[in-house]
Amino acid sequence: MGTTTPRVCIVGAGSSGIAACQVMQANDIDFDCFERGSNVGGNWRYDNDNGMSSAYKSLFINTSRRMMEYRSFPMPEDYPDYPHHTQIAKYFDDFVDHFGLRERITFRHEVQRVEPIDGAWQVKVRSIDTGETRTEVYDAVIVANGHHWLPRYPEPPFEGQDTFAGEQLHSHYYREPDERFVDRNVLVLGFGNSAVDIACESSRVSRITYLAMRRGAWVIPKYIEGKPVDQLQNEFTSRLPFRLQRWYLQRLIIKTQGRMEDYGLPKPDHKLGEAHPTISSELLPRIGHGRIKPKPNIARIEGRTVHFVDGTSEEVDTIVWCTGYQISFPFLPREVIDPKDNRVRLYRHVVHPDRPGLYFIGLVQPLGAIMPIAEAQSEWIADLLLGRCALPDRERMWREIERDERKMRKRYVASPRHTIQVDFYPYMRTIRRERRRRPRRRTSGAIAAPRLQTQGAQP
Numbered sequence: 001m002g003t004t005t006p007r008v009c010i011v012g013a014g015s016s017g018i019a020a021c022q023v024m025q026a027n028d029i030d031f032d033c034f035e036r037g038s039n040v041g042g043n044w045r046y047d048n049d050n051g052m053s054s055a056y057k058s059l060f061i062n063t064s065r066r067m068m069e070y071r072s073f074p075m076p077e078d079y080p081d082y083p084h085h086t087q088i089a090k091y092f093d094d095f096v097d098h099f100g101l102r103e104r105i106t107f108r109h110e111v112q113r114v115e116p117i118d119g120a121w122q123v124k125v126r127s128i129d130t131g132e133t134r135t136e137v138y139d140a141v142i143v144a145n146g147h148h149w150l151p152r153y154p155e156p157p158f159e160g161q162d163t164f165a166g167e168q169l170h171s172h173y174y175r176e177p178d179e180r181f182v183d184r185n186v187l188v189l190g191f192g193n194s195a196v197d198i199a200c201e202s203s204r205v206s207r208i209t210y211l212a213m214r215r216g217a218w219v220i221p222k223y224i225e226g227k228p229v230d231q232l233q234n235e236f237t238s239r240l241p242f243r244l245q246r247w248y249l250q251r252l253i254i255k256t257q258g259r260m261e262d263y264g265l266p267k268p269d270h271k272l273g274e275a276h277p278t279i280s281s282e283l284l285p286r287i288g289h290g291r292i293k294p295k296p297n298i299a300r301i302e303g304r305t306v307h308f309v310d311g312t313s314e315e316v317d318t319i320v321w322c323t324g325y326q327i328s329f330p331f332l333p334r335e336v337i338d339p340k341d342n343r344v345r346l347y348r349h350v351v352h353p354d355r356p357g358l359y360f361i362g363l364v365q366p367l368g369a370i371m372p373i374a375e376a377q378s379e380w381i382a383d384l385l386l387g388r389c390a391l392p393d394r395e396r397m398w399r400e401i402e403r404d405e406r407k408m409r410k411r412y413v414a415s416p417r418h419t420i421q422v423d424f425y426p427y428m429r430t431i432r433r434e435r436r437r438r439p440r441r442r443t444s445g446a447i448a449a450p451r452l453q454t455q456g457a458q459p
Contacts, residue, residue, distance in 0.1 A: 014042020016362030368424025
């Protein structure tokens with residue numbers, strides 16, 4: 001079986017994987033997509049049978065639909081500004097059916113191993129239902145397995161954490177406030193979006209919900225002046241100096257809801273925009289109603305008694321660890337890429353300078369939405385595969401990676417959560433610039449394009 005275009009393997013059919021499928025198909029690039037579950041949608045498919053979804057029953061998006069939608073397939077006009085996860089899952093179903101992608105995706109198949117072989121990539125896949133395996137060779141692999149599926153617990157653990165006498169779970173496994181929360185004293189550790197959502201929801205059935213955190217943060221409402229907060233910025237305003245943008249938004253937030261300290265929350269130890277934002281219009285009123293009580297970080301745990309670093313203690317029945325996720329690629333050898341401490345060193349968060357033909361999409365934590373970014377990244381990859389644009393040489397890519405890492409360390413609070421941060425509009429402009437980088441005659445330091453394969457299944 002011969003081919004004149006690259007042969008591509010896409011790992012995962014979540015929001016990023018299906019974007020890659022659509023772009024590859026639109027560019028007549030031959031591809032296979034393997035998805036562990038029975039359906040598309042990844043993290044947005046509630047109780048996804050791939051076992052990797054973190055969606056809880058009450059989950060709504062915290063970026064507006066106009067920011068989140070694919071450019072190639074807008075969300076329905078009758079969707080609210082912030083749709084429910086069931087509406088997002090339906091949107092993904094409609095997306096793949098509109099473009100005829102469903103039959104191109106191999107469901108209930110797990111990618112077990114991806115490794116370089118003779119200038120190409122060998123991919124081992126296993127059927128979830130039969131256990132049968134097969135091996136294929138591809139010119140390129142697009143990794144779209146997400147980064148919100150492998151829970152990260154407190155590290156190192158708190159003293160007494162393992163012997164806590166009550167219930168404890170990671171937010172990844174939270175679905176709804178069941179009997180573990182009703183009429184109980186609940187402690188939620190963390191101050192990100194999931195932590196705040198779970199604290200607010202549990203506070204409606206609990207005796208009291210404590211929200212503990214290591215540091216303060218800026219809580220941003222979903223609406224300011226009648227608009228979804230992420231629509232206050234646009235392509236034009238994003239070009240203004242960052243300090244000016246921050247000053248304006250910070251002023252609006254304080255004018256709209258006051259300062260964090262007014263609610264008994266700790267004063268943020270960083271400026272707005274130096275940590276991933278916490279988006280909630282519910283938290284501050286729930287604190288005001290006395291249903292959520294802010295607490296500082298945990299010092300130690302004794303039985304059901306949780307001691308905090310300010311010397312106070314509380315009796316707790318249930319703890320929810322909202323402590324984030326580990327980035328993991330279990331199918332890739334460590335010598336290919338090692339995401340230790342969530343640090344993934346990629347050019348523009350997509351390309352490994354030393355591994356031609358290996359690409360990553362959706363591996364960003366944007367101040368904005370991942371879906372249109374994944375779509376743009378896929379278009380750049382398609383251009384690279386078809387020779388319509390080119391990468392810089394290896395040395396320049398590594399210099400740019402180091403430069404981006406320095407900028408990130410300078411701006412953001414040090415945390416495994418802030419290793420893949422990007423600003424939506426500037427990053428999208430960067431990808432557009434990369435697509436305009438025309439191919440040049442290859443020098444000795446340049447990365448060669450993937451070798452086109454004519455092989456089918458391997459024994």
